Amino acid sequence: MKNRNYFVAIATILALSPEVNATELSDQLASRTRYYPSATDSYYSYYKYAPIYSGYYTSNSRNGYSSWYYPGSNAGVTTRTVSTTVNGITVTKVYTTHNGRTTVRTTYAPAVNKPIVNKPTPIANKPVVDTPTQPVIDANPIMDPPVQPIVDNKPITDTQPNPITDNKPVIESPIDDTRPVIIRPTTPVNLHPEPVAVGVPNVGIRWNDRSRGYNIDDPNNKQNVKLTGEGVKVGILDSGFKNYLMQDDILKKFGNRAVIIETGRTAPASATHGIEVAEMVGGGNSRNGVASKSTLLLADITKTTNAGTGLSATAPIYYDLWNRGARIFNQSYGIPKPLTYFNNNRNSSYYYLHQFDGNVLQFYKDKVKEGGLFVWAAGNNRGDLDPSLQAGLPHYEADLEKGWISVVAVATRTNQGLGNFEWSNLLPYSQAGVAKNWTVTAMGDYIFNLGGRNIIASGSSFAAPAVTGTAALVKQKYPWMDGNLIKQSILSTATDIGAPGVDDVYGWGLLNIEKATNGPARFGKRLALADNVTVNIPNGSYEFSNNINGDAGLVKNGQGELILSGASTFEGDTTLNEGAVTINGKKYVSKVNVSPSGTLVVNNTTLENGVNNEGTVVNQGYSTIKRAYVASAQSTLVSDLGSNLNVKGEVDLNGSTLSLAAVKEGKAQYVTQKGLSMSAITSDSAIKGNFAAIETSGLLTATAEKTNENEVKATVSRKNVATALESSFSALDNQIEGNNGSTNATNDEFAQQAATLQNSIANINTQSVVLDSLSGQIYASAQALTFENSETVNKDLSNRLVMLGTLDNVGETAGV
Template sequence: MKKIILLVSLIVALSSCGGGGGGGAPQTNSATPQIPGGTQSPLMPVPPMAQNPIGPQNSVPNNPNNQNNPNNPGISVEPEIPKNIEIPTGKGVKVGVLDDDFVSGSNAITKRFYIKDDFHGLLSSGTPFDEVLAKEFGNRFVALTKDEGVPGKDDHGLIVATILGGKSGKGAKGASVYGVSFGEPNSLIIDIKKYKELKDKGVTIYNQSFGTPRGYSEFTINNYKNGMYGSVLRGNATHNELDKKVTELMDFYREAVNEGALFIWAAGNTDKGRTFNEPTIQAGLPHFIPSLHKGWIAVVGVKPDGREYDTHLARAGGARYWTISANGNCELATCTDIGSSFAAPRVSASAAKIKERFPWMTGHEIKQTILTTAKDIGQPGVDTIFGWGLLDEEKALKGPAQFSKELIVGERAANAGAEAKFNANIPAGMVSIFENDITGLGGLEKSGNGTLILTGDNTYSGITYVEEGKLSIYKENGSNIRISPQGTVMTYPKTVIGLRNFDGTFLPVNVDNNGGTFENTGSGAVITGNYTAARGSVTKADIGTKLTVKGTVNLNGENTLVQTVKNRYVTAKPMNEAIIEAEKGINGNFTKVETPELINASSEVTGNNLTVTLSRKNVEEYVTSLETTDEMRRVAAQNIETS
């Protein structure tokens, strides 16, 4: 019964222009995705981008239908390009700060910030630690108990935490911060039990503004653990006891990184007038344990404008591929200190905001996003002073700007020729937008049943694998695309699947549909190479859309065309639409054409065009053929057909 009622309603809609004559203007619905509630970012439409420049070869055709006027026949409305607009604060993200000290409460007062002027400046005094935490964080700060040792009563940790997430800082003011007091008078002891406690509480981003004042290259693969001895055990201990403690710590780091954690380290400062051209042993650990590269960042402290201090702090050195630079000024009231200790929490704050915007990202993807969006300073490219460059949080919140093989698989594996893919594993119901232009020699793997939207002009050259979910491409994408059975690729009027040359021409790029779905929305999309649809593939298009293929279209049997009729009248009089034009020819045809239930359709290859013929079924005959019909419905259908 419900089916018949719905069909009659649809018949009325499809028949409102009468039984013959031409159809109305083909239009597309707005392509701005609708973001479900929860952790997804809201979207704001922005005006359509200008046409891509046209080169003398492999140029993008000027499609007369690709105009923004819905009032004229044959003209489609261009979709609005989505954009992230919500300003993240790190809300819902848990960050650990390992420093000194968060447990002394009212038994210690600040010495470098939160200084109170009393008696009109004649006297000054610090502020109790617990008062600072209450004012800066409210209920967003949790201090883990100190099971062993004596607190150091140093306000260094309070400064670091406040820069990262306090009200007085410029960091992640919505993040939950967990403080671990590692410091003791004149020493620092790393307690692995506290690392594990942080992990059990859900912390995935760890800020470490400390380190042994020795460069990592002072050690070798055989003795690097020696550089960690002084920070893992109190009192006297044998070499074997110390080695065991360090091994336990390294095992924790490996496990946590593999599970998606991100460890952010101060690169180091100076030591009794000695400067360093590389990070500390802690910040440099991926040199000895390459697998740590996925979740490790060393942070060089520099002036706010990116210049080094007169006496430079520890530089990137050979750790350049996991190093970034950031503002090393304290910049809190009454605090004038500088150091990489204060640069690290700025990177940690950015990491927390990125995690809020892209909650599916692991530490590996967050690291790539932070480093590849850094502002290049010093020598061009990744250098031994600043690493990737100066932290650019605004750009980082738009997603990665490069798929770097060195960041994805590590420098050694990249040099050995390993394939590298940025992993966008987005769960069902979630939509993420990458707004930056993405470069690099790496590729992209879209997994998970959610949606990834690319709105930049992308020139990364590694393969794009769409394994699951949806990948929407609004502009240029210079990567060969392979669509798996559970994957969908969507294109739009400004989409060009091609790698742009410096002279404006395009190198051919192919789309291989291996049983998935390729959906073209609006007229104007271009594939500069070949489009191949294997057995079981679906190609989907709206009436009035047209896909231009500069190479060959190969339809390799038992694949389906799904023809939609959004905002378009289909009458009983057949209408023909060319939905694919292939400059180098079309091999094969679709074995099945699927349409709404009241539409007849067929496809035909004529020359270099694949044309679809559509017409409305006879309403009276259709309703009469239904098993559950009756005389009243038959008469109603007859009246509609003859009206």
């Protein structure tokens, strides 16, 4: 028996509460209370909060189910069978009563209509026998006499034809070209079709995205993701974490990453539901775990009373998890009734708030505003067109939607099909319904190993933590994201299945872990619940590599950099308040407004709309603005030797600044004294205004002028190094002499570098070597080298002085 594996099939809703007779429960609900399962002791019912899962196990017979918590016996058993057939599907419910306790087993089978078969009447077929005929022999054949050849002894004489004389000219009728020539359009041939992924399903639930296939061994598409969730804390509210029989499994699966929170609650000894859920979020030694190095804060919320056993969270438990650092919460439980079973009528027995502890609901509201994310299992009732009340709560409490995700599970069609993960064998449990805008779908069937036994678990209980683990990966990659942005990344990147678009069954579609970890794929008003997607990056550089569409705009805050490397076709405006937005994609549809503290960087990009520049625009490569470029007097356009900005619309330079660098394709270029010329900006229309200032870096100088009304050309050349160096030393002289011959902390390094140069051998070749040994470039502008900018001066003098050919013939005392 020790070596024998038991497969535990876990499917559909079975509450952790004791099983009760269905008729008895209905009577109790009707007579004693109209509140279904409640969150308070005063309204506590038999079902309380049930985990979105049920467990059965089988020993000898595939269909010999017994209760997960209450194994039955055969003594004193009564059985009642009820069968109904709807739309060709026969539903059989077997009610078994043992010692006053009733269990229900449901099976599904298609109605079978036997075809009418007519027995064929045998036909006696006699073979046809042909009598052979005698050949006809002609004894006197007819002989034709020989034919004499015809001989023509007369020679052949060629006759000359009479010449044809045409005295009339050929007159062609004139062509009527006054009518337009109509060219009928033809279907264009796509010379670059989108590649089709391997494994795109063509049977089963409709699959609308040909860029991703379905992998039976990787249904949520995570195998190529290198992120682990390290450093991210996830709160898991469930059962069984203090199960003494499972402690070895907990240690094996999670190690010291699992922190079991003391809640004062204890589940029955056989409870393992929470361990399976936690493995989906962050199991470290199985293919189930999504965020394999995340920290798991495990809270047992089992509650047992005389009325039954269920799951019920409290505000203190939630606050404990939040204070320990959890910002992402997994809830794989819920009331086994769809949210539309309840209403928002305060006078109704089915008022939705009767089902909630007011303090818990307030916690949800407060923490969603503070960036929390709550992930819920939708439910396991295949007949429900809407999710459970908790998963669909934003239907009644709209402010929760920003930090709320409902997860629909696709799972095997029948219990008999458990273990068959083919796409054609999957159907959804409880559907998205009115919660579709905050719903994503994930696989609901997985294989676990607990206590040495193999277990097949099925339900949205296990789909939800796959999404929770994905949220932890996104949080690891983009630590500045709040719950709303994490949710947008997960939902907008889901693979479209079912009816095209966001539908009533699967919501946004099937979870795509790999794509979700590359940032959002849509900036949409419905998803953002605002006109713009606001991104606040305090520091650092982060990349969104997906193509991004949608009807919303982008607001960039914070000093960090956001890199957009996909095609950006979202239609709202881009407002760059702080930091940088770098566009590496070839197409950018949004109109861009650059604020004084913002920097826009474009790399060989076509901007479909205009740019209003009050800050800095950096053009790297050949970029195009199809509409207007309007600069303020305080703005700067940065360009280099290998770049040109072409504007199709209006250009107004308005006395702005042009900054030029001797760089091409990312590499510094040597510039002669004669200099290099380039087009800084060109336009299809007349350019208004001009640049009021030209800035350069290093030992360079630059000029810019309009060569014609459509072009501004810039010329960059090098400065005389000796003159630049003397200017720097003169500034140092004035500072030291004005400080009674001493230096201070801010310019001491500068003075030490200058002293090294002065005390070198008084030979110009040696001095050139000394100068060349200093790393980097010196900024020779006298204004830039004043000691109001001494920090910059110190750094620049320690950098390399390159290309010192102008020091020739200056003399041994140059710069001393």
